[in-house]
Each structure stands twice: as C-alpha cells, then as structure tokens.
Amino acid sequence: MTNILLRPNxxxxxxxxxxxxxILTLTEGRDTEPLKNKVEFHQNQLAPYFEExxxxxxxxxxxxxxxxxxxxxxxxxxxxxxHDSLPGRVHDQSYQxxxxxxxxxxxxxxxxxQQFALVQKFSLFQVTYDFMVLQKFSVRDNQWFIQxxxxxxxxxxxxxxxxxxxxxxxxxxxxxxxxxxxLAQNSASQSSMGEKTPELEKLDRNTLKKFEKTYLATPxxxxxxxxxxxxxxxxxxxxxxxxxxxxxxRRR
Numbered sequence: 503m504t505n506i507l508l509r510p511n512x513x514x515x516x517x518x519x520x521x522x523x524x525i526l527t528l529t530e531g532r533d534t535e536p537l538k539n540k541v542e543f544h545q546n547q548l549a550p551y552f553e554e555x556x557x558x559x560x561x562x563x564x565x566x567x568x569x570x571x572x573x574x575x576x577x578x579x580x581x582x583x584x585h586d587s588l589p590g591r592v593h594d595q596s597y598q599x600x601x602x603x604x605x606x607x608x609x610x611x612x613x614x615x616q617q618f619a620l621v622q623k624f625s626l627f628q629v630t631y632d633f634m635v636l637q638k639f640s641v642r643d644n645q646w647f648i649q650x651x652x653x654x655x656x657x658x659x660x661x662x663x664x665x666x667x668x669x670x671x672x673x674x675x676x677x678x679x680x681x682x683x684x685l686a687q688n689s690a691s692q693s694s695m696g697e698k699t700p701e702l703e704k705l706d707r708n709t710l711k712k713f714e715k716t717y718l719a720t721p722x723x724x725x726x727x728x729x730x731x732x733x734x735x736x737x738x739x740x741x742x743x744x745x746x747x748x749x750x751x752r753r754r
Contacts, residue, residue, distance in 0.1 A: 513554045522732050525551050529579035529749060533593055540581045544747055552734055552747065555727040564644050567728050571600045573754055574666050575733065580748040582737060588633065590614035595664040598750060599673055600639070605682065606648070607673045608635040611664040632656045632664055636676060639723075646723040652680065666754055 513521065528547060532540065544552075561567045575598040595611040612631040634654040640647045654676050658664070722741065726734040733750040 513550050516554075518555070518558050521551055521555055525555075525749060526578065526751075533577075533579045537581060537583055540579070541744075544581060548747075552726055555734060559725070559727045561725070561728055564641050564646055564725075567646075567725055568639075568641065570728055570730055571725075571733065572602055573752060574599050574670070575750040576753050577748050577750045580746065582746040582748060588612050588614070588631070590631075592630075592664070597666065597669045597753065599669065601673075603677075604638055604640060605651075605673075605677060606637045606639045607669075607676075608637070609633070609664070609669045609672065613660060628660055629657050630660045630664075632658055632672070634672065634676065636680075637721075646725075648721045648723050650721075651682070652676075 516524070525548065528551075532543065535543070561570055576594065576596055577598060578593075590612045592611040592613055597607075597609045599607045599609065610633055612633065614631065632655070636651040636654060638649045638651050640649075654672070656672070662668075720740075722738040724736045726736050726747075728734070731752045733748075735748040735750065737746050737748065738744075
C-alpha cells in the first residue's frame with residue numbers, strides 16, 4: 503500500500519473534514535489485519551492525524567460530550583484486542599449504542615467458520631452468534647466512568663442480518679429483563695448492578711478466560727476527538743496497559 507502520510511505541516515493545513523476523510527481512507531479495509539500490524543500502522547501513519555484532531559476537539563469537556571455521542575455508532579477500525587477475541591466478526595453489523603438513560607452497549611455479530619467449536623453442532627449456514635457487552639456510563643472529575651453491567655449472548659438465524667433496529671430492540675429487551683431502569687433509580691442498588699463474573703456458558707474455556715480478565719477491569723475511556731458524526735476513542739483496561747484506539751462513525 504502506498505504511504506500517503508502527509509508531513510506535519512501539511513496535516514495542519516488540512517481542514518478537519520479533510521483529516522477525517524483521510525483517516526477513513528487510510529484505514530478502509532484494514533480492520534481485519536492482525537493486531538500487531540494495526541498497532542504499528544497507528545504508530546507509523548495515524549498518530550499525527552490523531553494528534554492534530556485532538557487539538558481541534560470541539561467538545562473537550564466530557565460533560566458536553568454526552569449528548570453528542572448518544573445514538574448508534576459502528577467502529578470501523580480499532581486496536582482493541584477484545585474486538586476480535588471471537589472469530590468471524592461481521593464488521594458492518596457491529597454497533598456501539600449510547601442511551602440517554604446512561605446505558606451503553608457494544609453489540610457485534612459473529613459468523614464463525616469451523617474453527618469456532620461452540621457452533622459446530624449447529625449448521626454453519628444457518629447460525630450466527632450475537633454478543634453484547636452491557637455497560638453504564640457517567641462523568642466523574644471530567645472523565646468518562648465506565649462500569650461493566652453484564653454480558654448477553656444469542657444464537658440467531660444467519661439469513662436475518664443484525665440491523666440497527668434489531669440491535670436496538672435487543673438492547674431494549676435486555677434493559678427490561680434486567681430491570682435496570684428500576685435499579686438505577688435506587689442508588690443503594692448501584693453496587694449490585696454488575697455481575698462479579700460474566701455468565702458465558704456458550705463460550706469455551708480459553709475464550710472465557712480472555713473475557714473474564716477484560717470484563718472484571720474498569721475500562722478507561724477518552725475521546726481524543728468527537729463530533730456528531732466521527733469519534734476517535736482512546737481506551738485502556740488499566741493505566742499500565744498499552745492504549746488502544748478506535749475510529750467510529752455515526753450510523754443513527
């Protein structure tokens with residue numbers, strides 16, 4: 503691939519819309535690359551773009567970011583290891599949904615092949631695996647505070663895509679079934695809202711270990727840049743961990 507990285511002064515001369523479009527062009531079709539390659543790609547090509555956009559962030563105050571992010575987003579490129587811990591993620595059926603009641607869901611469809619032992623007993627032409635990480639978000643000391651609430655799993659027919667409407671409906675049903683809105687109104691119940699360990703009975707032992715470590719951590723989240731259509735997100739499982747970066751675009 504031709505290196506189209508601009509010199510720092512050229513990056514500074516670009517409009518914000520031009521920078522965002524160049525980032526999307528650079529990363530198009532590259533989210534399926536090995537994690538090591540994506541980390542190097544960020545370091546060698548994307549970092550100057552991210553740094554420039556961070557200086558232009560129109561919403562540097564976290565409290566002001568909340569109404570901006572409400573809605574449905576799709577991550578188009580990410581160095582978060584968690585995203586591809588399961589094989590076969592359908593990238594255009596992956597969603598980040600923020601609600602004005604303080605709940606946040608990462609939802610993705612997986613259509614794995616034979617390497618996914620869990621679904622070998624099902625017809626691989628008929629079954630997909632949908633996965634949701636349910637979280638709660640708030641602002642503390644001008645920082646995002648993310649709390650893991652639970653994990654949901656479902657096997658569904660492969661010939662019915664996981665649309666935005668289907669993902670939203672599933673999110674609604676989970677909130678209703680868990681009675682989360684009622685719990686949120688009772689501050690004394692806040693500490694009991696999250697699961698101590700995720701219930702992942704459909705996952706094999708090796709995959710379960712990966713998710714338990716991630717799930718039990720308190721994730722750190724920072725918007726390097728955010729507007730109504732484009733987000734650059736920096737995340738860490740803990741302060742000692744290498745930062746991960748995600749580019750997300752609005753879907754609704």
